[in-house]
Amino acid sequence: MYQKRPGIFMADWSDADGRRHRKQFSTAAEARKHEHRESALAHAERAGQELKLANSQRAGGRTMSLQESNNVTMNPAKGKLGVMIPGMGAVATTFVAGVEAIRKGLAKPIGSLTQMGTVRLGKRTDGRSPKIKEFVPLAGLDDLVFTGWDIFEDNMYEAASNAGVLEQRQLDQLKQFLSSITPQAAVFDHKYVKKIDGPNVKRGKTKMDLAEQVRDDIRKFKKSSGASRLITMWCGSTETYISAGEAHQSVKSFEKALRANDETIAPSMIYAYASLMEGVPFANGAPNLTVDLPVMLELSRKKEAPICGKDFKTGQTLMKTILAPGFKARMLGLNGWFSTNILGNRDGEVLDDPGSFKTKEESKLSVLEHILQPELYPELYGKMCHKVRINYYPPRGDNKEGWDNIDIFGWLGYPMQIKVDFLCRDSILAAPIVLDLVLLMDLAQRCSGLRGLGIQEWLSFYFKSPMTVPGLYPEHDLFIQLMKLKNTLRHLKGEELITHLGLEYYD
Numbered sequence: 001m002y003q004k005r006p007g008i009f010m011a012d013w014s015d016a017d018g019r020r021h022r023k024q025f026s027t028a029a030e031a032r033k034h035e036h037r038e039s040a041l042a043h044a045e046r047a048g049q050e051l052k053l054a055n056s057q058r059a060g061g062r063t064m065s066l067q068e069s070n071n072v073t074m075n076p077a078k079g080k081l082g083v084m085i086p087g088m089g090a091v092a093t094t095f096v097a098g099v100e101a102i103r104k105g106l107a108k109p110i111g112s113l114t115q116m117g118t119v120r121l122g123k124r125t126d127g128r129s130p131k132i133k134e135f136v137p138l139a140g141l142d143d144l145v146f147t148g149w150d151i152f153e154d155n156m157y158e159a160a161s162n163a164g165v166l167e168q169r170q171l172d173q174l175k176q177f178l179s180s181i182t183p184q185a186a187v188f189d190h191k192y193v194k195k196i197d198g199p200n201v202k203r204g205k206t207k208m209d210l211a212e213q214v215r216d217d218i219r220k221f222k223k224s225s226g227a228s229r230l231i232t233m234w235c236g237s238t239e240t241y242i243s244a245g246e247a248h249q250s251v252k253s254f255e256k257a258l259r260a261n262d263e264t265i266a267p268s269m270i271y272a273y274a275s276l277m278e279g280v281p282f283a284n285g286a287p288n289l290t291v292d293l294p295v296m297l298e299l300s301r302k303k304e305a306p307i308c309g310k311d312f313k314t315g316q317t318l319m320k321t322i323l324a325p326g327f328k329a330r331m332l333g334l335n336g337w338f339s340t341n342i343l344g345n346r347d348g349e350v351l352d353d354p355g356s357f358k359t360k361e362e363s364k365l366s367v368l369e370h371i372l373q374p375e376l377y378p379e380l381y382g383k384m385c386h387k388v389r390i391n392y393y394p395p396r397g398d399n400k401e402g403w404d405n406i407d408i409f410g411w412l413g414y415p416m417q418i419k420v421d422f423l424c425r426d427s428i429l430a431a432p433i434v435l436d437l438v439l440l441m442d443l444a445q446r447c448s449g450l451r452g453l454g455i456q457e458w459l460s461f462y463f464k465s466p467m468t469v470p471g472l473y474p475e476h477d478l479f480i481q482l483m484k485l486k487n488t489l490r491h492l493k494g495e496e497l498i499t500h501l502g503l504e505y506y507d
């Protein structure tokens with residue numbers, strides 16, 4: 001769904017054969033509802049077609065793997081992997097400092113699925129559960145090299161010290177390495193992030209000039225670092241709310257708009273365009289649209305540079321996507337979910353601006369509706385009231401506190417309440433997500449079955465507002481997302497998918 005003009009909302013979906021459709025509505029709610037209904041129908045039809053295809057591909061009672069059926073190749077992770085980060089703030093520095101601490105044997109990669117997770121293969125009785133990093137060819141931590149862009153001139157050691165996430169004592173052990181990473185001048189315009197401004201900014205007559213400068217930065221970094229492959233990981237501030245419009249519909253219209261300095265092109269989109277033009281995958285950790293646009297999907301497919309986003313799933317939304325599937329599984333009703341947060345880092349300050357908050361709010365609100373499916377369960381979730389508040393409260397720094405009041409009801413409609421008080425550390429939860437995304441996006445680009453798809457929906461596990469092809473509703477349930485991720489890995493390696501049917505154990 002996108003807003004064409006004030007008061008005109010376009011439902012936008014693809015039918016089962018991939019044909020694109022649009023229909024005009026006067027409210028966002030009507031457009032969204034229509035889009036969901038048509039998408040669900042198309043999805044069901046497509047699932048039926050896929051099942052038929054899978055059955056026709058069965059060989060000797062065993063489903064053919066993608067490798068066998070599509071000749072998928074997975075190139076090895078040879079050479080260095082260059083990680084380029086627009087936005088060298090709390091998340092980015094916690095990630096880079098963490099990787100270096102782990103490389104030096106000073107800490108463990110807690111929270112990272114690629115480093116600590118396993119994947120079960122075959123039957124429960126087979127006893128085959130290799131580590132994910134041993135099952136698929138991922139880049140090693142020693143092969144990662146870093147660069148970034150920021151509007152402030154602080155190097156990574158100074159930026160990490162200012163962010164106040166990691167203890168100074170720990171940062172001092174990594175000082176030499178972190179000080180060597182200095183930010184390149186950013187593409188930035190105060191209009192899109194109202195609460196901050198800084199001196200380290202590129203100048204150019206048009207937005208196309210700025211994109212050319214970023215492309216030049218990318219080429220230079222590849223040469224100077226000796227990296228054989230690159231990834232761009234947006235860890236920049238949340239930009240003001242922008243809905244997709246005419247400029248974002250195709251590469252042609254986007255390039256025209258870049259030359260015309262179109263207001264609907266935000267800085268993050270310029271980094272995304274530059275990266276994809278250079279054939280570099282782009283992952284988006286913030287809720288801005290950035291790569292969630294038809295132009296970027298077109299470019300991503302053309303250049304075989306995968307994209308994914310949006311908005312790292314940490315903190316309160318992580319809890320929501322753990323708890324809500326549980327309520328639905330037990331058919332418990334929900335009258336309301338009130339979430340409030342206090343946080344005091346720069347992210348909190350940026351979100352104090354109504355424009356940036358609206359971007360975040362959109363991303364946080366859609367989660368419950370998609371998990372609970374009120375259209376399928378009107379008696380349980382039809383009247384749910386969902387509110388999200390974020391309060392900027394400097395004394396807390398990065399150590400956010402998120403409160404949830406959840407009003408549920410059970411047998412015969414009797415009400416109950418659940419209170420969650422999560423004293424979390426935002427960037428500590430986000431850093432392992434960044435690591436996994438970097439490694440898995442690199443894998444996606446080395447894998448012929450994935451790189452041409454554009455959006456990497458199997459990485460929804462990491463996002464609050466997962467991207468999907470137009471018309472397909474996103475899967476928010478953390479456990480379905482994890483199954484999707486692991487099944488994708490099994491599929492790529494020609495292992496049987498795990499359905500958890502399990503009847504064979506009782507034969």
Ligand SMILES: NC(=O)c1ccc[n+]([C@@H]2O[C@H](COP(=O)([O-])OP(=O)(O)OC[C@H]3O[C@@H](n4cnc5c(N)ncnc54)[C@H](O)[C@@H]3O)[C@@H](O)[C@H]2O)c1
Pocket residue numbers: 086087088089090091092149150151152163186187188189193196198235236237238239267268285286287311312313314315345346347350426427429430
């Ligand atoms: N920490 C989490 O748990 C979490 C969860 C979900 C999403 N996010 C998102 O991740 C992003 C980073 O979070 P953070 O806590 O590190 O914020 P932060 O404010 O510490 O860092 C953001 C950095 O981006 C820089 N920046 C802003 N616009 C830029 C531009 N156009 N080019 C280059 N640099 C730019 C800022 O100067 C700042 O240093 C935010 O958008 C946040 O909403 C964070």
